[in-house]
Amino acid sequence: MDSATATPPPSTRLVLTRIPDSWAWMRPDLLVRLMPFAIAFAVAYAWSGGAGWLGLGPGNLTVQLVFAAVAAPTMFxxxxxxxxxxxxxxxxxLVPAGADDAWFQAAFYALNGPLEEGFFRGLVQGGIGITFVPPVGLVxxxxxYVLYHRLGRWTWPETLATALVGVPLGLAFWLLPGPPSLLGVSVAHIAATCGFLGPGPYLLRKLKLV
Known part of the structure; x- marks a missing residue:
């Protein structure tokens, strides 16, 4: 086809968000999703007597910090x-209209990451792994973790993309030297979410990539 008659690629429609827009979905999300995660983890922690497989301890702190330092920018x-x-x-x-909303969303994801990791990695993976064998808990x-994103009406491509977080962080929780710890995987999870939502799209817009 002649270049003069070629159809140009469609442009991306950016939907700009501000803090009130973000808070409108965060507020119910805190109550409906994150609070049950926190309660479930707290109950399991109390019932198990603070079992180490839940990962609440620092583990091998040096290993956890090195993993976080490498994984966070990579996953972002x-x-x-x-x-x-x-x-x-x-x-x-969806793109934050300004840095204020980007930071506001980042703060929410800083809460979201550890709570999701506590539930899926600590409670589910750790609990099933200690009951059966670690690979069963991982799978x-x-x-x-991946499929539950469909509950938030994510598309299938978006849902399946979360495996790029779930698989490596599940492996890290299981295989990093030292006792199980949510520390490193939580930091990496926060970074990955910030890359995919909020701050990441804001940066893509600033770089004129969208």
Whole structure:
């Protein structure tokens, strides 16, 4: 086809969000999703007498901090790249209108990450792993983590993309030297979420990639 008559690629429609927009979905999310995660973990922790398999301790602190330092920027960049790829297929993207909303969302994801890790990695993966064998806990917890995103009306491509977080963090929780710990995987989870939502899209817009 002649270049003069070629159809240009469709542009991305950016939906700009502000703090009130973000708070409108965060407030019910705190009550309906994150609070039950926190309660379930707290009950399991109390019932088990603070069992180590839940991962609440620091584990091997040096290992956890090194993992977090390497994984956090890597997963932020990877998540932003995946979001960029999905956006070009989807044609729309929610983007914070300003740095204030980007930081506001980041603060929420800093709460979301440890609570999701506590539930899926500590309670589900750790509990099933100690009851049966660790690989069984890894598979079930990772599948549950990925598929539960469909409850939030994520598309299938977006849902399956969460495996890029669930699989490596599940492996890290199981295989990193030292006692199980949620520390490193929680930091990496926060970074990945910030790359995919909120700060990541804000950065993509600033870099004129969308």
């Amino acid at each position: 960049a990877a998540a932003a790249a995946v979001q960029l790829r999905l956006t070009r297929s989807r044609g729309t993207l 079930i917890a990772t599948a549950a």
